[in-house]
Amino acid sequence: MPLQKKQSPEPFSIPQFTSRDYRSFFFAGAICCTISHGAMTPIDVVKTRIQIDPAFKGLGFVSGTRQVIVREGASTLLTGFGPTAVGYLAQGGAKFAGYEVWKKTFAEIAGDQETAVKYRTAIYLGAASAAEFFADILLTPLEATRIRMVSQRGYATGLVSGITRLAREGGVRELYAGFLPIICKQIPYAIGQFTVNELCHEIVYRNISEETKRSLSGTYKFGIALGSGIIAGFAAAVLSHPADTLLSQINKGHGPKGSMIFRLTTLAKETGLRGLFSGLGPRMIMTAGLVSSQFLMYGAIKDALGAPAGLEIHKELS
Template identity: 75%
Template structure:
């Protein structure tokens, strides 16, 4: 009935890719690998960024000056502090995020009913799929991913912000659990959700529109003849812009997350503590460390999209669903 109504209205036939369980498992694995590899590689920048956020003496330092200070006082190995929790935590969270985005973008697109409607409401589809962390029908995926990520992130921040706190992931996790219990391990759960939602929106939605902007300014012949290096260049450029957007949108929550896991703020409920810390920090304080984080996030997001595509290709997975305004073909 829906197909006949679509044809009667003169709209394009609507064909969605039929992803198999194997395809979705590949999406998860590719997302997990690209996230853990890129976040692990960015550990030195993350160390400097976190110190700038929680150490008043470093609050006005740049990425380079902050890095020099840490190396001079603690040695070069200090820049790799927290590598273990970062790699482990983002393996799970990255897999859930990329898998969830592929899955829910298709589900939301199918609700449109036809290609023209999907293209018309593509922004809503992108936003819905990229913010699946808080959508009730999706929360079962990312909720558990953040349950796993939160204590690892808390451990990472303690290792980075408190010199000599522990020797690594296992000892740091054990000390935090022993001294502060579940409350300490999950102190950052609310701020990490507040951070991941705008981050995911910036990462996926802005990336989609950057690709669309590029392709809308190309002829069909040019698009068909694009070389692999050109495709990688487009993906890299789109990822960098998306990374800048993700960093800016999520920076206030990232700053509050670092402060909460460092033990800053008054006693009370988490919303109250976050409000007080935000007021104390002010606009400028909430964006402390934005420069290093923009560099880090641009590298993270661009690297993740490049690796995600390469890993999917290597594993023989199909391409994800695309909904671009310039396209006249079936999606």
């Protein structure tokens, strides 16, 4: 009986994005993150108060919002809007474009379709982590300014005065004091955002036929994107919330002196498991809205710019 020739793995057809495509990815990511994070500023103000202000301990989102308005006025809900908008303009562009770069890079390293599909979750995790790490270099100084303005009443009147004061009083070291906790927060966030969104889409599309997939209406596609984004947002919130709580405390000056790892470890022990997840409810609401709206806007802006779809390595229905 003749030996069967072993079939070689199918080469992976990877799109060759142009510099214009990457500029479109960056622009779409920047705009969708700026709009979404800017719109969520009031929720983030309440969430931060619940995390770090003893007067708000035990309050929910509605009661916390009422407390802020009564004590400080409705305008307080927009505290930190400037750093938020500018910070996520840079971070969002770098993150979304970076995810496309790293996903393509890791898929090319896999070498063929079968290997890429087999390790697709690892590719998503690696691409999200790498993209977020470099994006956070841009975000950290502005996030430090935002948290200081939200947590310390009267700290500054706006973005320029806030970041100038922070740099003057603490220098570059103070601006990047939160870099370690911010990547501890943002990398799990990005993993939840991108990986869970990819897997949700895969689950949906593996359960419909190719004919149905080709004839999907715009409303159906919108529903898939919205539902996947909401689930990914919940995952991102849960995975990143403990580090988000510690980041808020670090930027307010809480914790002992010493290395950042020592400060984070000590604060985590003092805060306890329950304290680390304080304010999770409002943040889940905020993050579900953020992530789902970002993916919807990102897709719409890319379409308007004529940019191609990102690389897909979903496992097909067998």
